Amino acid sequence: MSHTIQNELASLDLGNQIRKLRKKRGLTLQELSELTGLSKPNLSQIENNIVTPPVATLLKISSALGVQIGHFFQTTSLESNIVVVRREDRYGIARGPHISHIGYQYEPLAYPKVEKSMEPFIVRMEERDPDDMTFNNHRGEEFLFVLDGKLEFICGETTVTLKQGDSLYFDSGIPHGYRGIDGPATSLVVIYKPS
Template sequence: MEQYKDIAPRLIGVREGIGWTVEEMADLLGVSAEKVTQYESGTEEIPVGYLLDVSRLCRVDLTTLISGREPHLKSYSLVRKSEGFSVDRRKDYDYKSLGYKFAGREMEPFLITVPPKSGDDMAETSHRGQEFIYVLEGRLEVRLAGEPLIVEAGDSLYFNSETPHALRGLDGKDVKFLDVIL
């Protein structure tokens, strides 16, 4: 959980820099003040959707919130296959940001690897925006509001990210996919 401890002070700094209380931030994000406090404490997993909401609300780049470094490219950003910026925010998913060098992004592209797990171990999340998934390898179960959908290599799925969703690899194998959050 070390990564949460690195991100938490940046969340506090952004909020305090704007001059908002925990309660004001919670109200603007549509979450409880308790959740904001938990995320800012660095003791609880911080969902990427929450970080994206904070970055949009506070007009701070997501890369800056996650890494503490500013993206610098404004015309284009080429990320080679071995260069994706690892976003260590969940112990069971491997996130690689594919747009981390580009300043002022309007979408967040990720290369994600999700391991197989039992259906009982799937944890739902939701966040503002829309999401696009394109499966590159394996078979992915996506639960949208409890409804299971099977997405295979070459298939894509576009959905409202406010719909509670959970993911897992199937067939005892990892699944690799592109995930774009708008």
């Protein structure tokens, strides 16, 4: 991938995008907090790019602001029945120091198409202790297919260990979390969020 494309795609500036959209909608941080159920300090950190929002958090913010989550990943406006994203054009969210608070990096796989019912991602989960797992929930359903490594999935009272080739489908409204075991794990994750 050329540095120009990589820099353009990597510099999504999610925080600034969220702030601009919030102000365009005439919402205060407090009002966005009430709409999303997220704390004001957390939203402030996200808007100031101090932390990168996990996918579930970004879903809550996008719903409250009346846009699809894909709105935040678009680099150009492209609406088509067929969208191809070449391997060299993929990019990661939550690279570097920001990953530590959520424990994974995610790459949107269909970002040129904004209006869609499913959001596919490649998710790289860090190896971490069970006590350090981050739990999220959002309306909808989720499908996960392990491409590489081994991971632990916890959803409510259920704990499942998954390895390469295993898959999982679940109600994402229940708080859930993942962690790599014996090293990082890579998965294909598809999120369905009802309108």
